[in-house]
Amino acid sequence: MHISFLNPQGNFDPEDSYLAEHPDFGGQLVYVKETALAMADQGHTVDIVTRRIRDDAWPEFAADQDTYPGYEGRVRILRFPCGGDVFLGKEHLWPHLPEFVDAMLAFYGDDKPDFFTAHYGDGGYCAVLAQVKTGIGFTFTGHSLGAQKLDKLGTTLENVDQMQDRYRFSQRIAAERLAMRGAHRIITSTDQERREQYSHPLYAGAVDVEAPHTFRVQPPGVNTRVFSARSRPDDETFEAKLNQHLGPNGTPYVLVSSRLDEKKNIIGVVEAFARSEALRAQAKLAICIRGIDDPFAQISELPTAERAVLRPILDTIEKADLRERTSFLNLGSQLELAAAYRIMAVRGSVFALTAFYEPFGLAPIEAAACGLAPVATKNGGPSEIFEDDTGVLVDPFNADDIADGLLRALNDQQRLAKAAHEMVFKKYTWHQTATGYLEAITGIPRPGSDLLHPNACELIKAYLGCSEQSANR
Numbered sequence: 001m002h003i004s005f006l007n008p009q010g011n012f013d014p015e016d017s018y019l020a021e022h023p024d025f026g027g028q029l030v031y032v033k034e035t036a037l038a039m040a041d042q043g044h045t046v047d048i049v050t051r052r053i054r055d056d057a058w059p060e061f062a063a064d065q066d067t068y069p070g071y072e073g074r075v076r077i078l079r080f081p082c083g084g085d086v087f088l089g090k091e092h093l094w095p096h097l098p099e100f101v102d103a104m105l106a107f108y109g110d111d112k113p114d115f116f117t118a119h120y121g122d123g124g125y126c127a128v129l130a131q132v133k134t135g136i137g138f139t140f141t142g143h144s145l146g147a148q149k150l151d152k153l154g155t156t157l158e159n160v161d162q163m164q165d166r167y168r169f170s171q172r173i174a175a176e177r178l179a180m181r182g183a184h185r186i187i188t189s190t191d192q193e194r195r196e197q198y199s200h201p202l203y204a205g206a207v208d209v210e211a212p213h214t215f216r217v218q219p220p221g222v223n224t225r226v227f228s229a230r231s232r233p234d235d236e237t238f239e240a241k242l243n244q245h246l247g248p249n250g251t252p253y254v255l256v257s258s259r260l261d262e263k264k265n266i267i268g269v270v271e272a273f274a275r276s277e278a279l280r281a282q283a284k285l286a287i288c289i290r291g292i293d294d295p296f297a298q299i300s301e302l303p304t305a306e307r308a309v310l311r312p313i314l315d316t317i318e319k320a321d322l323r324e325r326t327s328f329l330n331l332g333s334q335l336e337l338a339a340a341y342r343i344m345a346v347r348g349s350v351f352a353l354t355a356f357y358e359p360f361g362l363a364p365i366e367a368a369a370c371g372l373a374p375v376a377t378k379n380g381g382p383s384e385i386f387e388d389d390t391g392v393l394v395d396p397f398n399a400d401d402i403a404d405g406l407l408r409a410l411n412d413q414q415r416l417a418k419a420a421h422e423m424v425f426k427k428y429t430w431h432q433t434a435t436g437y438l439e440a441i442t443g444i445p446r447p448g449s450d451l452l453h454p455n456a457c458e459l460i461k462a463y464l465g466c467s468e469q470s471a472n473r
Helices: 027-041 094-108 120-134 146-152 160-167 169-182 191-197 235-246 266-275 277-282 295-301 304-319 334-346 362-369 399-411 413-427 430-442 456-471
Strands: 002-006 045-051 075-080 115-119 138-141 185-188 215-217 253-256 284-288 326-329 350-353 373-377 392-394
Touching: 002 027, 002 120, 027 045, 027 075, 027 115, 027 362, 027 430, 075 094, 094 120, 094 169, 115 120, 115 430, 120 138, 120 169, 138 169, 138 430, 146 160, 146 169, 160 169, 185 191, 185 430, 191 215, 215 430, 235 284, 235 326, 235 334, 253 266, 253 334, 266 277, 266 284, 266 304, 266 399, 277 399, 284 334, 295 304, 334 362, 350 362, 350 399, 362 373, 362 413, 373 399, 373 413, 392 399, 399 413
Parallel strands: 002 045, 002 115, 045 075, 115 138, 138 185, 185 215, 253 284, 253 350, 284 326, 350 373, 373 392
Antiparallel strands: none
16 A cells, blocks of 8 residues: 655654654654554555755755655655745644645645545644545544643633634644544544543534544554664663763662653652652652753753753752752663663663653653663553553652652562563554554545535635634734
């Protein structure tokens, strides 16, 4: 089959530039890339369709086409113009997406793909437009939905206009509703995601979470080329470098590795250390912050939003006298991150992800694949991943509960690490994810998923009207 992945936001390149460093280059880009490569490994031809950027600040994304080493002729990165040449944040793409779809379909001409798979709300909207024009079906993977973000940011009648200007919720939720109505299948990472996110009142009438054949629950996977407990030739060199920050082998660590985003709740782990003498006595804290070596001295080098998240973390460390028990790791790649996980595992360490809500939770299973015992938020996907006692679940809003969970994991590290490692390689690989997508694509379409019906034009016009209003603000 010839399959196209629609992901206009962020971008893709052979070097994985900016992955996890920018809100538009988050986990869904890793998801798309790895699923696409796994499909190609199973004999399919795959395109990753995204936005072309010709901006001196983003030189990696200027070419019309690209590929990944070893996948020449099997996986293409196709970039099309959309809203000019300069980088645009995902919230500002909405008015320009019809241009993006027209450019893509003109490129394909008569050699169109057999199927689209759409990612995030903007990819879903592109798939709807493409289906109306061509009749080609699509799957929709929302990754995270606008209605939940609207709720979590505390949107009220008083601030709704401000929130709309910043996040374009009306466009996003309208696009998600269209994608839900038109999708051949909706792909979710967990059953909890299916039932909690898609049953939100703002999606009423667009999707029925109980309808048969509507959803395919298919977890994402771990890049086992990178994340595994098997040592690599460069691990020893990296360990010598890392030990300059960690000190002599012996004391276990609690390792935190997520972008500086308030919702990731890194400060929750710091507060757990501040409140728990037992935790401080048993372990040290390591926080990964990419791009700087000394956050206390270099915080001004970070973007404003990241500084706002980091400053309270540093203040808490200072106030609790934790500087001597805290290490900051500047890891420049996934290979270095995986090596750090393996090195930490030898020390009997644990990995912590205490986000307020995590739709799935790929980071803890990547860490588990390398031998770390996982501690994760109970809110969202991790509660399903680790429900069989392969990890410790904690309340992210309760620092005492986080501390207790970290201590339990440290005291049961060997068993947890072994159980989580086995579980990951049994359930969570990209080969399995790709197989699930292919089964969803080739399965019988759910009733009503074809948007080529009398109301399609009205739906599209209603959405475009919303986009035009947004563009004219």
